[in-house]
Amino acid sequence: xxxxxxxxxxxxxxxxxxxxxxxxxxxxxxxxxxxxxxxxxxxxxxxxxxxxxxxxxxxxxxxxxxxxxxxxxxxxxxxxxxxxxxxxxxxxxxxxxxxxxxxxxxxxxxxxxxxxxxxxxxxxxxxxxxxxxxxxxx
Amino acid sequence: xxxxxxxxxxxxxxxxxxxxxxxxxxxxxxxxxxxxxxxxxxxxxxxxxxxxxxxxxxxxxxxxxxxxxxxxxxxxxxxxxxxxxxxxxxxxxxxxxxxxxxxxxxxxxxxxxxxxxxxxxxxxxxxxxxxxxxxxxx
DNA sequence: CTATAATTGAGATATAATCTCATTATGGGC
DNA sequence: GCCCATAATGAGATTATATCTCAATTATAG
Numbered sequence: 001x002x003x004x005x006x007x008x009x010x011x012x013x014x015x016x017x018x019x020x021x022x023x024x025x026x027x028x029x030x031x032x033x034x035x036x037x038x039x040x041x042x043x044x045x046x047x048x049x050x051x052x053x054x055x056x057x058x059x060x061x062x063x064x065x066x067x068x069x070x071x072x073x074x075x076x077x078x079x080x081x082x083x084x085x086x087x088x089x090x091x092x093x094x095x096x097x098x099x100x101x102x103x104x105x106x107x108x109x110x111x112x113x114x115x116x117x118x119x120x121x122x123x124x125x126x127x128x129x130x131x132x133x134x135x136x137x138x
Numbered sequence: 139x140x141x142x143x144x145x146x147x148x149x150x151x152x153x154x155x156x157x158x159x160x161x162x163x164x165x166x167x168x169x170x171x172x173x174x175x176x177x178x179x180x181x182x183x184x185x186x187x188x189x190x191x192x193x194x195x196x197x198x199x200x201x202x203x204x205x206x207x208x209x210x211x212x213x214x215x216x217x218x219x220x221x222x223x224x225x226x227x228x229x230x231x232x233x234x235x236x237x238x239x240x241x242x243x244x245x246x247x248x249x250x251x252x253x254x255x256x257x258x259x260x261x262x263x264x265x266x267x268x269x270x271x272x273x274x275x276x
Numbered sequence: 277c278t279a280t281a282a283t284t285g286a287g288a289t290a291t292a293a294t295c296t297c298a299t300t301a302t303g304g305g306c
Numbered sequence: 307g308c309c310c311a312t313a314a315t316g317a318g319a320t321t322a323t324a325t326c327t328c329a330a331t332t333a334t335a336g
Contacts, residue, residue, distance in 0.1 A: 017282060017333050038323080053285040058324070065233065071269060074212045078293065079323070085269075092259050095203065101257050107245040112268055119239050120273030121230050127267045130250055131209060131223075135258030155302050155313060176292080191316040196293070216324065217292070 004030050004084045007069055014067055024049035025060045029070070029082070035100070037079040068124050075100060088126040094134035101134075142168050142222045145207055152205055162187035163198045167208070167220070173238070175217040206262050213238060226264040232272035239272075 007026045012018055024045040029036070032044055038057050045052045061082060064070040071085040076098035083089045088108060092101045112123045145164045150156055162183040167174070170182055176195050183190045199220060202208040209223040214236035221227045226246055230239045250261045 019283065019333070021284065051285070053287095055286085055325080056284060059283085068233075072212075074210075074218075078216075078218060080212075080216060092253060092257060092261070094259070095206075095262075101259075103253060103257075105249070105252075107249055108266060108268075111243070111245055114243075115230060115241060115268060116270075119230060119241075121232070121239075121268070121270045122276045123230070123268050123270035124233075125269050127265070127269070128246060129265045130246075130253060130259070130261045131263050131265070132254075132259045132261035138260045157302070157314065159315065189316070191318095193294080193317085194315060197314080 004069070004086075007064065010067065010069055011063075016063065020049050021045075021052050021056045022060050024052055025057060029064075034083050034102075035073070035075065035081045037081045039079070041082075071125055071127070073127060085125045088128065090128045092130045092132065092134075094137055095131050096133055096137040099134045099136075142207070142224075145202065148205065148207055149201075154201065158187050159183075159190050159194045160198050162190055163195060167202075172221050172240075173211070173213065173219045175219045177217070179220075209263055209265070211265060223263045226266065228266045230268045230270065230272075232275055233269050234271055234275040237272045237274075 007029060008018065008023065011022065011026070016022070025041060027048055028041050028044040032040075036044075038054070038061065041061070042052065042054055042057045045057060061070065064082075065072060065085075068085050070082045071089070072080050073083055073089065075081060075093060076095070088106055090103050090106050092103070093099070106128055108126050108128055112126060115121060116123045145167060146156065146161065149160065149164070154160070163179060165186055166179050166182040170178075174182075176192070176199065179199070180190065180192055180195045183195060199208065199210075202220075203210060203223075206223050208220045209227070210218050211221055211227065213219060213231060214233070226244055228241050228244050230241070231237070244266055246264050246266055250264060253259065254261045
């Protein structure tokens with residue numbers, strides 16, 4: 001998630017302590033690939049800070065979600081995963097093999113504006129997911 | 139999910155048996171509101187067919203997903219929920235209180251066409267979710 | 277350096293999802 | 307209408323995921 005640089009400073013600015021446990025989690029998010037779930041973050045995090053506990057991973061991710069730095073997302077298994085909350089996130093998922101392809105071009109932003117006004121929402125980001133069969137599966 | 143009429147016939151056509159357990163699940167999907175999770179389907183289903191087991195609810199939903207009649211989706215808790223797979227599904231979610239608002243107008247369809255060609259996917263449906271704060275929470 | 281309030285880890289607990297296997301029952305063939 | 311093969315089921319065990327509790331620790335302001 002190279003987009004996620006600076007989480008550390010943002011945590012500090014929001015008035016949260018920079019503990020080694022949090023720094024390990026943040027370091028993992030900043031260096032590893034996208035779509036990590038709690039278990040993966042825990043495993044990677046323990047390489048940096050062996051005492052890291054599962055509860056702290058859950059709590060830190062809750063915090064990052066609340067601060068709108070990260071957003072949750074589910075793919076083809078029942079574990080919550082995370083991506084950068086910046087802007088939007090767009091992918092195709094194959095419902096057979098679970099392969100996912102990310103893409104950039106998206107037409108949702110003007111819509112966000114319109115919906116924000118219509119429903120009084122303050123909109124931070126969006127997720128656009130297309131489901132279908134990948135080239136191998138059909 | 140009034141859009142989901144005819145699940146029964148579609149199951150039959152696809153070569154699956156119309157057992158009372160399946161009929162109960164399908165009946166629940168066709169009459170109750172959207173976004174039901176496995177537990178809710180189980181509870182409602184047992185009102186129609188008391189023997190209904192949890193495993194059968196999971197298996198039936200797997201089947202309906204595989205047949206592209208229904209699509210999974212997660213809101214603000216860690217349980218899988220289901221909506222009709224027809225076309226697309228669009229909503230706003232409040233990340234604080236979890237309130238969701240559905241809307242219809244969507245700009246994703248032309249994009250689907252384009253992506254299908256570019257990545258060789260056969261696209262069936264999509265999910266567009268905006269995250270933010272609802273009018274009460276900001 | 278100290279005080280204090282936030283944060284943590286470990287394990288217990290709760291919830292969700294999956295698996296197993298003996299039993300049952302649907303639907304095609306006759 | 308009846309049989310049979312095979313799909314489907316239920317109950318409960320198991321596994322995976324998420325949440326909670328509380329005593330102990332530690333980051334930071336002053």
